[in-house]
Amino acid sequence: MKTAIIGTGYVGLTTGVALAYLGHEVTCLDVDAAKVENLKKGISPIYEPHLDELMKLASRNLKFTLDAGDALRDAEVVFIAVGTPSLPDGNPDLTFLKSAAQSIGEKIASPYVVIVNKSTVPIGSGNWVESIVRDSYRARHAYQGSGFVVASNPEFLREGSALSDMLYADRVVVGADDPKALDVLRKLYQPLLEQTFEAPAFLPRPEGFRAVHFLTSDLQSAELIKYAANAFLALKISFINEISELSEKVGADIQHVSRGIGLDSRIGNRFLQAGIGWGGSCFGKDTAALISTGKEYGLPMPITQAARDVNTRQRARMVEILMSELKILKGRKIGILGLSFKPFTDDLRDAPALEIAKRLLERGAKVVGFDPVSMDRARKEWGETAIELVSNAEAVFSESDAVLLVTEWPQFRTIDFAKCAAQMKNKLILDGRGHLDSTQMNQAGIRLITLGRATR
Numbered sequence: 214m215k216t217a218i219i220g221t222g223y224v225g226l227t228t229g230v231a232l233a234y235l236g237h238e239v240t241c242l243d244v245d246a247a248k249v250e251n252l253k254k255g256i257s258p259i260y261e262p263h264l265d266e267l268m269k270l271a272s273r274n275l276k277f278t279l280d281a282g283d284a285l286r287d288a289e290v291v292f293i294a295v296g297t298p299s300l301p302d303g304n305p306d307l308t309f310l311k312s313a314a315q316s317i318g319e320k321i322a323s324p325y326v327v328i329v330n331k332s333t334v335p336i337g338s339g340n341w342v343e344s345i346v347r348d349s350y351r352a353r354h355a356y357q358g359s360g361f362v363v364a365s366n367p368e369f370l371r372e373g374s375a376l377s378d379m380l381y382a383d384r385v386v387v388g389a390d391d392p393k394a395l396d397v398l399r400k401l402y403q404p405l406l407e408q409t410f411e412a413p414a415f416l417p418r419p420e421g422f423r424a425v426h427f428l429t430s431d432l433q434s435a436e437l438i439k440y441a442a443n444a445f446l447a448l449k450i451s452f453i454n455e456i457s458e459l460s461e462k463v464g465a466d467i468q469h470v471s472r473g474i475g476l477d478s479r480i481g482n483r484f485l486q487a488g489i490g491w492g493g494s495c496f497g498k499d500t501a502a503l504i505s506t507g508k509e510y511g512l513p514m515p516i517t518q519a520a521r522d523v524n525t526r527q528r529a530r531m532v533e534i535l536m537s538e539l540k541i542l543k544g545r546k547i548g549i550l551g552l553s554f555k556p557f558t559d560d561l562r563d564a565p566a567l568e569i570a571k572r573l574l575e576r577g578a579k580v581v582g583f584d585p586v587s588m589d590r591a592r593k594e595w596g597e598t599a600i601e602l603v604s605n606a607e608a609v610f611s612e613s614d615a616v617l618l619v620t621e622w623p624q625f626r627t628i629d630f631a632k633c634a635a636q637m638k639n640k641l642i643l644d645g646r647g648h649l650d651s652t653q654m655n656q657a658g659i660r661l662i663t664l665g666r667a668t669r
């Protein structure tokens with residue numbers, strides 16, 4: 214099917230490449246000329262494992278353009294995958310969504326077009342998008358009955374595993390008030406729903422994985438599923454982090470507690486990894502938007518608010534523990550291992566590392582940071598901060614009064630800690646992700662403090 218994707222960010226590009234790989238004719242539209250030029254050369258603007266390889270395999274079905282007409286003229290399905298970043302009041306900024314809807318109204322011409330909201334949008338936006346498309350369509354054509362309808366198809370991709378999350382999804386959720394739109398999308402996703410596509414060698418199909426649930430609903434339910442799913446995942450993390458603080462006080466080990474409750478099949482062991490808590494472009498934005506929607510209806514959403522409050526506290530706790538250990542932060546040199554909000558991505562949005570670094574800088578400390586992948590992005594996006602960015606993990610230890618592990622990159626476990634310890638002014642590591650081995654640290658003569666474990 215002829216498919217257009219508006220927006221080539223994490224969601225848009227991943228969706229476009231995967232659909233092209235499934236055999237659809239996909240045209241990705243963006244406003245950023247440099248990004249489109251690179252994409253035409255097969256260079257992805259984001260670090261997402263295997264995306265470049267899948268782009269190559271799908272290249273004959275994949276086009277990139279700056280021209281809306283080129284992308285939309287023949288499209289049967291149009292995905293809106295533009296950013297909806299948070300405004301200061303917690304509401305999402307819908308500027309990009311509005312301009313996408315306007316250009317869709319101007320350019321679509323197929324007899325029946327399904328316009329799919331892939332961006333995370335406030336509940337009830339589907340109708341709003343439809344009215345913008347209709348106004349913009351009618352403003353430029355006599356109403357020639359170009360039928361279109363707006364559907365919601367929320368994404369559940371995790372950065373760093375976006376392609377496997379899409380190709381081997383737990384479920385595809387589609388919301389629309391017109392059954393015909395649901396049929397079109399079922400057809401579009403069929404190879405994925407029935408797992409009939411050839412699994413890429415670098416993204417093998419999980420053992421015994423045969424089919425993907427296709428859940429259809431009305432528009433509002435699909436939009437709410439997205440918010441509720443993210444809020445629950447964020448809550449699960451904040452819950453184990455709340456327990457981790459108590460666990461430190463009572464001398465328990467949160468890794469055991471997490472494993473003990475996670476073995477209950479009703480709870481499940483995922484998203485129970487205690488630590489600094491969540492960052493990224495979604496959990497913060499979606500919980501804020503859910504609370505803001507609740508407020509519109511006079512609902513306080515206390516549990517979602519609590520998830521946010523606990524998460525904010527986790528970052529402060531890293532600084533509190535450091536202050537209790539070092540007493541004075543002014544003039545101290547603190548190293549930070551890991552800048553991206555999680556491993557296997559270069560995304561720095563709402564990265565705990567930045568907030569922690571800012572709190573340390575405010576207290577007069579010197580901050581030195583390293584990340585295996587996001588250094589270029591950090592230089593661009595954090596250039597105006599006083600964070601010193603170094604070219605390797607070991608440089609973070611030189612003359613440091615403490616080192617904080619903020620992102621659990623696997624390569625941080627293979628650092629030569631004995632050699633690094635010799636360069637530290639004060640042999641202290643604060644592990645914000647329960648990532649480092651205490652025996653290894655003891656052997657290197659390093660005092661290790663792990664969030665969620667009592668300090669010995």
Ligand code: UDX
Pocket residue numbers: 368369370371372373443446450483484485486487488489490491492493494495496554555
């Ligand atoms: C999330 C949702 O998982 C995904 O379904 C949605 O579509 C987009 O938002 P993402 O933000 O990319 O995906 O990453 P995720 O793996 O969910 O991690 C989010 C944050 O939670 C990260 O900062 C991670 O470090 C943290 N996290 C995750 C924990 O602190 N503990 C955990 O157990 C899991």
